[in-house]
Amino acid sequence: MSPIEPPLSFNPAGIELDRRQGLTRQLYQALRQRVLDGRLVSGTRLPASRDLAAALAISRNSVVRAYDQLYAEGFIEARVGDGTYVAHLPQNPARGAKLSTKPSTGLSTSLSPGLSTNLSNSVDISNRKVIHSSALERLDRHHLPRPPSGPPRAFRVGVPAFDLFPFEVWAKLNAAFWRRPDLQHLCYGDPAGDWRLRGLIAAYLRSSRGLQCGAEQIVITSGAQQAISLCAQLLVEPGDGVAIENPGYRAAGHAFAIAGANLHGVAVNAEGFDCTALSQLEGCRLAYVTPSHQYPTGVVMSLARRLELLAWAERSDGWIVEDDYDGEYRYSGAPLAPLAALDRSGRVLYVGTFGKVAFPALRLGYLVLPAGLVQAFAQRRAVDVRHSEISTQAVMAEFMAAGHFQRHIRRMRRAASSRRDAVLAGWPRDVAGLGDLPTMTAGLHFMVKVDSLEREEALVAKAEAVDVEVNALSRYWLPGPGVPTDAQAGLVLGFAAVPPAAIAQALARLRQAWAD
Known part of the structure; x- marks a missing residue:
């Protein structure tokens, strides 16, 4: 008849606590993590609360509260008259294995006293399985x-003149709703x-x-x-x-x-x-x-x-x-x-x-x-x-x-028209490779043709260098066989995001940048 093996014991020497933080929470998290990653295996006997408190130089109440939380979540169990043990948990591939980004060497290493593992059980993160899903591949x-981050600037596309929105009116209506919903x-x-x-x-x-x-x-x-x-x-x-x-x-x-x-x-x-x-x-x-x-x-x-x-x-x-x-x-x-x-x-x-x-x-x-x-x-x-x-x-x-909505639309339409006019008045003329302005009878943006993709890239880069947003038309084309052609080149600019004065300043910077 084989002798009964004594339970594994836990040495708390590896636990370090920050006295400026909550000690109960730190101890709970330290013990919980050791159970999850396999450093504390099922059946390991934990020290009595008084002994662990003395070893860590903290109050016994902190240890009792940490043990209580671990017990409530099923990480440990109490055996009447025999002490506190790590609960028997289902085997998890992550438990008992040390994650490493280095290839396994087959050499053993020692952990805290009473616990050991072998690097032959290590898991190389690079070899983890990747979830294959057609939906995920399409999303990729x-x-x-x-x-774009930050407040609107010229010539951001898709942004209206929301600096003109009647926020005071909206705030009053919102407050009225929540006052007596x-x-x-x-x-x-x-x-x-x-x-x-x-x-x-x-x-x-x-x-x-x-x-x-x-x-x-x-x-x-x-x-x-x-x-x-x-x-x-x-x-x-x-x-x-x-x-x-x-x-x-x-x-x-x-x-x-x-x-x-x-x-x-x-x-x-x-x-x-x-x-x-x-x-x-x-x-x-x-x-x-x-x-x-x-x-x-x-x-x-x-x-x-x-x-x-x-x-x-x-x-x-x-x-x-x-x-x-x-x-x-x-x-x-x-x-x-x-x-x-x-x-x-x-x-x-x-x-x-x-x-x-x-x-x-x-x-x-x-x-x-x-x-x-x-x-x-x-x-x-x-x-x-x-x-x-x-x-x-x-x-x-x-x-x-x-009636606020209709009034606001009329105001927004007038503002957009004014901002469009500011673009028409200050647009850089005779820029090499840049086409003529279109007739802008609707919308909040316009498109100007450029004679080549190379020139498109250069104009966009120079605009960005002077803090002006300009979109490349080539980015709006559906990817297809072959490389994009020069016929797909152009610039897309929104004109409603900022007031006329800011538009004039941005156009002045563009004229100087594009003049080169």
Whole structure:
């Protein structure tokens, strides 16, 4: 009969405590980590609380509280009349193994007295298994870059004149909501969004866009990007073809690609999206377009092209995702009627946002959907976020109902027009390789052609050197076979982010930088 082996004992010599910090918490974490990484194996006997307190020169109460926490979490167990032991835990590959970035040598090493291990059990971090997932691989290729940091500066794209937003009015409406909130607003809300806000958006679109829709067709989203992502999640099966403008809004392409779509870049010319090229694509049942002000070229899709696109959707039983991201900004006449206003067969999903008339951080957008899709979109959105943040929706509804929204849009349109004029007045002339300014009748940005990719890169670098943001048009093209061509070169600039005086100063710096 073999003799009973005595339990392993623990030597606390390796525990160092900082007297300026909580001693109980430090001791608990030190013991817990030793159990997790295998330095304290199952069955190891721990010192009595009085003995451990004496060894560490701390109060017994600190040790008792640390032991109590470890016991509550299952790391140790007390045996009546026999002391405290490390609990028997399931074997974990990380336990009993020393993580090392160095190759194993096969040599043994000693740890604290009473405990030992062998480097033959060591795990080389470089050999850890990598999780393979097609979704993760798609995300690795299709993700959004980090946005520019710091306050807006010339000529940041996608930023409205939010320095003019009536924050005092918004703050009063927000305070009024929280002063006496309706209790139903504090519960879980409708995933499609606040009914009152949906009704006000529908009324606004009917009067300003000629889009005949009702509150029941609208789903509130966390900005336009979530609206596009929902379209990708519900309308695209892996392997489906999706047509996107090329050059175009890359973030939309990323959303469809992550859903498993095969992206087809469709050229944009003076009339907009090339519907002839679209018709020749096989297996394509969805098109994403920005017809009112193409992003980034600024082209307005002609009526003939709009009708062609609608006919394609009806003929192919396809869908059109229309992104009207800055349709409020029209500098000659009223805003254009959207593609959705011409739709008679329920094939257009209209994406709108408050980010371009308020401020991007608001994260408030919406979808106007064919009636048969509303429930599915609301259900899918609920899986991700349950519902939108309630107070923002309620405050925006009051902001619109009280007339502040329409007044603010008029003010923003005047400001954007003034800032556009500042660009036209001070734009550098006769810069080598740089094309002429386009006619800017809509939107918050413009595009200027450059004669080569090399010149594009140089102009962008020189602008950045004088603290001016200028985007390269080549970054908006869908990656394809071969290298980018000089025909894809250009500059994309936003003109609404800063006041006219700041625009004039930035243009003066550009003139000097580009004169070289």
